[in-house]
Amino acid sequence: MKQRKIIITGYGTVAKEFVELLDRKKEDFVEKYHTEFKVVGVIGSIGMIYEPDGLNLSVLYNLPKGSLGISQYASMKDLTVESPALKGDILLECTPTNLETGGPALSYIKQALESNMDIVSVSKGALVHSLPELLERANANGCQIKYSGATAAALPTIDIGEFSLAGSNILSIKGILNGTSNFILTSMSEGNITFEEALHLAQEKGIAEKNPDLDIKGLDSACKILLLANGLFHTKLTLEDIAIEGIEKITKADMQRAKINGCEWKLIASAKKQGDKLILQVKPEILTPENPLIHVKGTNKGILFETEEMGTICCVGGASHPKGAAAAALKDVINLIR
């Protein structure tokens, strides 16, 4: 029986759902993967709760998220809130994303790699900032970094490249990787409404944030294609290498003109081999009816791999709620032990 001790940094919604999933499934995993997974520590802004034999996950899950839950758990179990220390086998990184500096996630990941821990990252910031460097460190220490939660979560993206297309030559990746902008485009197309009206609708439904720039201007999609490219093609590209164009200039007339021919505007993030180079871009494109990504509607996402040996493979769907993201992180945790 193997044992894997997990430390979680950042106890937000996804981390909480992860705790619930692991608590419910850990017995199954003993049988199926011959491995006992334990969360031994959770680190928030106030410090860490740590129990070397594993926290009681059902107790933890029923407490609030964030520092409040951490401090309540500590007092219930008569624990001291310690200063953070990465004592485990796997770091599950869930702190809020900071694209500029990598945020605390970056130093957590570096520390964890120094302690020979594997990494499962749900947050994008540190990876967008420094994935190639982190992968090098991981490699040198015999560790792995997985980050399905940061690249479209429940939709399999990097897995397909890594496992399903292992040994094949991937010529290009094209993805609809941002649910909010796709919801806006779908609403414009189906409701014959303007960009502003569709954005407002998305905000009313809680799909778009008050400041929707990250989604509609293409930066979120750019982060995801960057992580996919650097992971699958072993490039060392940065956000500056990506030509990024958002969806905010698409008009009602543009949309309806495309529809006449059965086409649709979609925000496509792509990585394409061109000679020795890999060209990354994010921009709205008119998809023809033959393109399987044209059927990705609403907040759904999709990814299309063009390969030399296996033809084109398109994957769509995947729940976009926090439980879906938590399940994606859990999948990464399991795949680490294989």
Add this chain to the structure above:
Amino acid sequence: MKQRKIIITGYGTVAKEFVELLDRKKEDFVEKYHTEFKVVGVIGSIGMIYEPDGLNLSVLYNLPKGSLGISQYASMKDLTVESPALKGDILLECTPTNLETGGPALSYIKQALESNMDIVSVSKGALVHSLPELLERANANGCQIKYSGATAAALPTIDIGEFSLAGSNILSIKGILNGTSNFILTSMSEGNITFEEALHLAQEKGIAEKNPDLDIKGLDSACKILLLANGLFHTKLTLEDIAIEGIEKITKADMQRAKINGCEWKLIASAKKQGDKLILQVKPEILTPENPLIHVKGTNKGILFETEEMGTICCVGGASHPKGAAAAALKDVINLIR
């Protein structure tokens, strides 16, 4: 540096394409997977060619397939055609499928497992006949059995269940797993022609065989869903447990009636949890426009996983030529070492 010695049984088109792919990519794999993959033996009906340090794959690939190629290779390299012996790490099973008895594949696989070899099977027969028993033997000996090539080849099916949905609860699998019957249905729908006309067209194009029963009566789809179900749900079902209905009774009128509502007839192979049971069936179904499988046209294939935690995930595409099947086998070979 790891080393993996491969023995190929059955030197047909797919095996030949595998040899070409491995020859072209083996240097890359040393770098990427720190593993040297060698084909040390090829077994055909006349016997085995064997070189413990690896056959010369570029020489082999340029010879004819089948026993002719094997005997030509032997005389070129001054080798004796030996009696078959499974001396390697991985068996790549490519002999012709025999659904009734499992054929020679079954005894090759059993022998290989006894020698603690991992199995990559492209042919379905032995697995359809005895997968649960073979998996048990493999488990007992610490071996793995992979068979992407037998379950829709280049379309990722079992990988998605195994890797991308690891830890999630799969509620159902629905697939369009047979390209020939899907080509016939697409032709009927798009060309407003009868089943017989569409079958004739498929035969003219070399898509359907002279005796097309295996494809149109649903048996091929049944084999694939059986292998997916027994692999992913750890059931011990047999072909007898599947209610199988083919596409041969669908009329032009049926087809056009469905189309009025934007629907399409598709041959769906499904595995669905119902309480403690897993229900397997193959039958033509009318898909509504919301079902992502409705867009699977021509000889394409597709698979839809419904999960508890990750929502629905649909994957379509994958080349259906022998190189695609060989690439699927190569992927399995690589994933064995992870």
